[in-house]
Amino acid sequence: MAARTLFDKVWAAHEVVAETPDTPAVxxxxxxxxxxxxxxxxxxxxxxxxxxxxxxxxxxxxxxHSTPTQTDQVFGSVPIKVDAAARQVRQLEQNAAEFGxxxxxxxxxRRGIVHIISPELGCTQPGMTIxxxxxxxxxxxxxxxxxxxxxxxxxxxxxxxxxLLQRKPKSFAVNVEGQLPRGVGxxxxxxxxxxxxxxxxxxxxxxxxxxxxxxxxSMEERMTVCNMSIEAGARAGMMAPDxxxxxxxxxxxxxxxxxxxxxAVARWRTLVTDADARFDxxxxxxxxxxxxxVTYGTNPGMVLPIGSVIPxxxxxxxxxxxxxxxxxxxxxxxxxxxxxxxxxxxxxxGRLEDLQAAARILEGRKVAPxxxxxxxxxxxxxxxxxxxxGLAEIFKAAGAxxxxxxxxxxxxxxxxxxxxxxxxxxxxxxxxxxxxxxxARTLLVSxxxxxxxxxxxxxxxxxxxx
Amino acid sequence: MQPIRxxxxxxxxxxxxxxxxxxxxxxxxxTTTGKEGLGKQLFADWRYQADGSxxxxxxxxxxxxxxxxxxVAGRNFGCGSSREHAPWALMDYGFRAVISTEIADIFRxxxxxxxxxxxxxxxxxxxxxxxxxxxxxxxDLESAHLTLPTGTTVSFPIEPFARHCLLNGVDELGYLxxxxxxxxxxxxxxxAS
Numbered sequence: 001m002a003a004r005t006l007f008d009k010v011w012a013a014h015e016v017v018a019e020t021p022d023t024p025a026v027x028x029x030x031x032x033x034x035x036x037x038x039x040x041x042x043x044x045x046x047x048x049x050x051x052x053x054x055x056x057x058x059x060x061x062x063x064x065h066s067t068p069t070q071t072d073q074v075f076g077s078v079p080i081k082v083d084a085a086a087r088q089v090r091q092l093e094q095n096a097a098e099f100g101x102x103x104x105x106x107x108x109x110r111r112g113i114v115h116i117i118s119p120e121l122g123c124t125q126p127g128m129t130i131x132x133x134x135x136x137x138x139x140x141x142x143x144x145x146x147x148x149x150x151x152x153x154x155x156x157x158x159x160x161x162x163x164l165l166q167r168k169p170k171s172f173a174v175n176v177e178g179q180l181p182r183g184v185g186x187x188x189x190x191x192x193x194x195x196x197x198x199x200x201x202x203x204x205x206x207x208x209x210x211x212x213x214x215x216x217x218s219m220e221e222r223m224t225v226c227n228m229s230i231e232a233g234a235r236a237g238m239m240a241p242d243x244x245x246x247x248x249x250x251x252x253x254x255x256x257x258x259x260x261x262x263x264a265v266a267r268w269r270t271l272v273t274d275a276d277a278r279f280d281x282x283x284x285x286x287x288x289x290x291x292x293x294v295t296y297g298t299n300p301g302m303v304l305p306i307g308s309v310i311p312x313x314x315x316x317x318x319x320x321x322x323x324x325x326x327x328x329x330x331x332x333x334x335x336x337x338x339x340x341x342x343x344x345x346x347x348x349x350g351r352l353e354d355l356q357a358a359a360r361i362l363e364g365r366k367v368a369p370x371x372x373x374x375x376x377x378x379x380x381x382x383x384x385x386x387x388x389x390g391l392a393e394i395f396k397a398a399g400a401x402x403x404x405x406x407x408x409x410x411x412x413x414x415x416x417x418x419x420x421x422x423x424x425x426x427x428x429x430x431x432x433x434x435x436x437x438x439x440a441r442t443l444l445v446s447x448x449x450x451x452x453x454x455x456x457x458x459x460x461x462x463x464x465x466x
Numbered sequence: 467m468q469p470i471r472x473x474x475x476x477x478x479x480x481x482x483x484x485x486x487x488x489x490x491x492x493x494x495x496x497t498t499t500g501k502e503g504l505g506k507q508l509f510a511d512w513r514y515q516a517d518g519s520x521x522x523x524x525x526x527x528x529x530x531x532x533x534x535x536x537x538v539a540g541r542n543f544g545c546g547s548s549r550e551h552a553p554w555a556l557m558d559y560g561f562r563a564v565i566s567t568e569i570a571d572i573f574r575x576x577x578x579x580x581x582x583x584x585x586x587x588x589x590x591x592x593x594x595x596x597x598x599x600x601x602x603x604x605x606d607l608e609s610a611h612l613t614l615p616t617g618t619t620v621s622f623p624i625e626p627f628a629r630h631c632l633l634n635g636v637d638e639l640g641y642l643x644x645x646x647x648x649x650x651x652x653x654x655x656x657x658a659s
Contacts, residue, residue, distance in 0.1 A: 016647050017645055022627060024625070024627050038550070066497055084498070150572070152550040153638075160639060161643060161646060200543060233545060235571055247471060299545075307511070318482065434487050438492070438494075
């Protein structure tokens, strides 16, 4: 057999019907993750056609996007403040009950951001196909799964058939070699990759992150990298599973057990790109060159090493429009720019290691006067772990607002928003205009840089505080 | 779904590149549980003042944009979030096609499933369209060609199955369900291995 990439292998193993010039492949879906925002219309379609959810055992639902993060609203002592969000939450509860889907609902101890809880439960496993009505489904590719976001019509297709019609994307090798310098993390790495290939550089491709740097990352760091594959326009991002992956999954509630575990690991070990396999495109990144990164514009590709000055292109309308929105000018330094809000959380950087990184800087320090620091754990489990480890106490002592889990200020659907014109230093994934609230100005950074900036009250280099 | 064979209409131009789906419809409107009526929220933050009144200088608020059928946009249109609310909003507003040099993957798929035609053209054609807002264009889906009022005709790529579904008003779910026998056999073979 011809040499194959990791992506080729996972794709081939899920082709129910191969593609032809006239028809796309029928691709089987092992795991379908569902949440309250992109499913209501799909359930309505099922209802109107008299269809069931065909494989509820391969479907998992939670609520995360529009849910409150304030404890009294989550646990029901006061109503959810945003009415439309409350309706959407209730509708998912009704739909899950009607269609027999397992739901980690509002007060469930396993609830959290969909892309955080599936790995943490061991539902996400190497070699799977995983879809969700959410573009950050690419996160699960960190396990060697083929995972991608779909629209609501396709959510309905998967509910009804457990399969999707898909054309096979092309493959793109992102080779990263060397050691990340001190104070530089997975978020800086992925921002730097997006800066290099551009926000549409990955369109039509599945990325495979490869090389010694990738192998040296923890699972949580790998998830941060794969999470933002979509910000380069890619359909998905993948990494070959290895001992780090297996150790992460061992003993997780829904990971295979006993003999089934041994068989699974043996199968998972085959999920590597063959030595002489060819990619359709590639890029080489030297990890040693990467610095803490910060975005300066209105898409994640407008990104710089933190010590740099904003470029000053002439006659570039995209750049000029972004500068007007951000209130910045070409030639200005990023360091020292003012900060109003700092958000630490999201499916990109809301995991325990991210909170530990923030705590390294916040321990024994205070948030600068006038700065609001919101820290939102990615799941209720992470919240409990952070509290048990004393991180929550460090955050509160520093003056941070420590919340229940959810997507929160990443997209501001639940009322956690940044005010118009305010600068938000955020560990989330998108700095689009208005992403965190109408008129909000977002700068994407790592948890270390976010925490350092909260303490200084200005955009700060974390290497000075660690 | 209604079959689509040909779209003849007038363009409106939003020249920005990398227009993401958060601009097409901001997240705060995603708490809806239906698909209808999203057109009034299309490009909400570019289109309305804080008090809800229209921003006079935004193209969709100008008289010449009224009744336009086709949106011409800068490269990489529809990037970002997978929200299908983006094509729902564009269609509810009245758009039937989007033309750009590059259209993001998930948005393109979502558009095709709703009968909003994504038309990817070469740089030269795109530049002409960007410089001639309000022009009449003719999009023939059957031959996959776009014709400008100058008489210039260019072909555009479209996935053959999606084209077949649009031309014949076929719903993809019906086709997928016709493969349920194959899906069951696949599941049985997976369980056995």
